[in-house]
Amino acid sequence: MKFNLRNFVLATAASLTAATAFAGGYGKNSDIVETAVAAGDFSTLAAALEAGDLVGTLKSDGPFTVFAPTDSAFAKLPEGTLDNLLKPENKDQLVAILTYHVVSGKVEAEQVLRLDSATTVNGQDVSIRVEDGTVFVDNAQVLTTDVEASNGVIHVIDTVILPQG
Template identity: 70%
Template sequence: MLNKFTTIIAIILASLAFSSVSYAEHHGMKKDIVDVAAENGSFNTLVAAVKAAGLVETLKGEGPFTVFAPTDDAFAKLPEGTVEMLLKPENKDKLVAVLTYHVVSGKVLAADVVNLDSATTVEGQAVTIEVKDGNVMVNNAQVIMTDVEASNGVIHVIDTVLLPK
């Protein structure tokens, strides 16, 4: 019972965190994808990686972009040392490849995503998209929150880091 209560509270808090972003959007305070992710607090690793890869200005650009954004918990599921290895300056090309594999050109909302079976990423390879047991999956990652609006696109939150082949 306590676990169910904790889950409900976590969902409410996550909704509130994103609702303040929506409120700001509707009141003229436009926040781009990077700002939305940075202010949320669940994407610290992603934001640090975007900075290390030199992609901040790109993702603050006009877009529109669709970003499948892995949470800090998603990065924590990677084998130990993977994030640290990717953040080293000598691995910048690998980091850029991983991050751009999470981005699709254009604004693809959840209603559109469910009608797709794949999407070509900015990195160049395609990700597979399917609905499995009522959940939208991008490769092996489950979409856990959809349609987080930003001034230059949309974020879909995923529970696993996508790795290009």
């Protein structure tokens, strides 16, 4: 993938502004879960992490990169999908979806822009592309990048991404 400096500078400037507002005083002193919860737009993600017993993992040392879907991203799922995924008998499927949003290691926006894909914790690759200066992970648009946490980084996305098969 060709690195486009103009797009990177624009994305970084927007991200720094949004990240400052997003983190609300959290960030480097708070882990990924605390940072997301403090932002206020990730209650569905937090509930899903709790149902999947993944909170402890994302509070550990890491580092992790999380492509975090907002509450409105979860609302885009077909009616009943989220309720079904949160049932104890569907925990394995929920974990597969949630771990598809996590990459081991800290991958900041500058690095993401140079990638065509990244291997997620669930073992499958997400595709990464830039269209007209906008970054996409699979079919999700990246809204905010480089939200710092003590154990990694969060990139906010507008759609829940789903692993293949």
